[in-house]
Amino acid sequence: MQNQLLILVVEDETALVTMLRYNLEKEGYKVVDVGDGEDALAFVAERKPDLVILDWMLPSLSGIEVCRQLRRKPATRETPVIMLTARGEEGDKIRGLNTGADDYVTKPFSLPELMARVRALLRRAQPLPQKGNLSFGDVTMDLSAHRVVRGERQIHLGPTEFRLLHYFMQHPGNVFSREELLNAVWGPDIYVEPRTVDVHIRRLRKALNGDDNSDIIRTVRAAGYALDLSKAA
Ligand code: CA
Numbered sequence: 001m002q003n004q005l006l007i008l009v010v011e012d013e014t015a016l017v018t019m020l021r022y023n024l025e026k027e028g029y030k031v032v033d034v035g036d037g038e039d040a041l042a043f044v045a046e047r048k049p050d051l052v053i054l055d056w057m058l059p060s061l062s063g064i065e066v067c068r069q070l071r072r073k074p075a076t077r078e079t080p081v082i083m084l085t086a087r088g089e090e091g092d093k094i095r096g097l098n099t100g101a102d103d104y105v106t107k108p109f110s111l112p113e114l115m116a117r118v119r120a121l122l123r124r125a126q127p128l129p130q131k132g133n134l135s136f137g138d139v140t141m142d143l144s145a146h147r148v149v150r151g152e153r154q155i156h157l158g159p160t161e162f163r164l165l166h167y168f169m170q171h172p173g174n175v176f177s178r179e180e181l182l183n184a185v186w187g188p189d190i191y192v193e194p195r196t197v198d199v200h201i202r203r204l205r206k207a208l209n210g211d212d213n214s215d216i217i218r219t220v221r222a223a224g225y226a227l228d229l230s231k232a233a
Pocket of ligand 1: 011012013055056057058
């Protein structure tokens with residue numbers, strides 16, 4: 001493993017923290033834990049973690065609110081976040097992803113499953129092996145600098161949205177099903193519900209479109225998504 005990656009665990013159940021710390025450290029990660037949302041925000045103001053494991057139910061600030069604030073701060077806007085929650089309801093899950101979490105695990109979870117998700121998300125957050133630029137219409141991806149620009153505007157994307165856009169821009173015009181996108185971007189080794197793709201596509205669209213740009217992603221009913229070639233000129 002390269003430099004020790006820093007994982008911030010935000011959780012108030014001490015037994016769970018102990019278990020997470022033990023297992024994450026065993027895999028070679030450095031772990032810092034805090035027991036509430038305020039402390040989490042204070043920590044990230046000083047140091048930037050490589051990944052955050054964030055519990056939904058926390059004293060004072062909720063995990064949702066912490067996630068929202070992480071996404072607002074330039075330093076942590078692109079930091080991968082895995083949300084933990086005791087609620088298994090679909091609505092909550094989508095809400096969690098909509099506030100900017102990159103993945104979501106329902107308690108009680110299996111440890112190997114969480115570890116697989118941590119690894120997969122860290123992998124997605126790593127720089128791509130390719131160099132150079134990709135362009136589509138007025139969107140340019142600078143792969144070595146991990147930067148996306150649309151026209152004059154810099155676009156900030158989370159690790160998953162960056163990988164999605166990269167995949168689309170390598171295959172402009174191709175229609176990809178949710179399953180194909182899951183395999184290409186999330187990887188075949190973890191199970192993610194196909195609907196998760198829709199949430200990340202929505203986030204990618206929102207980031208790319210801003211207030212006044214046209215939508216370059218085409219939704220193909222019952223088939224999937226593609227870059228819209230009519231917007232490429
Ligand atoms: Ca909790």
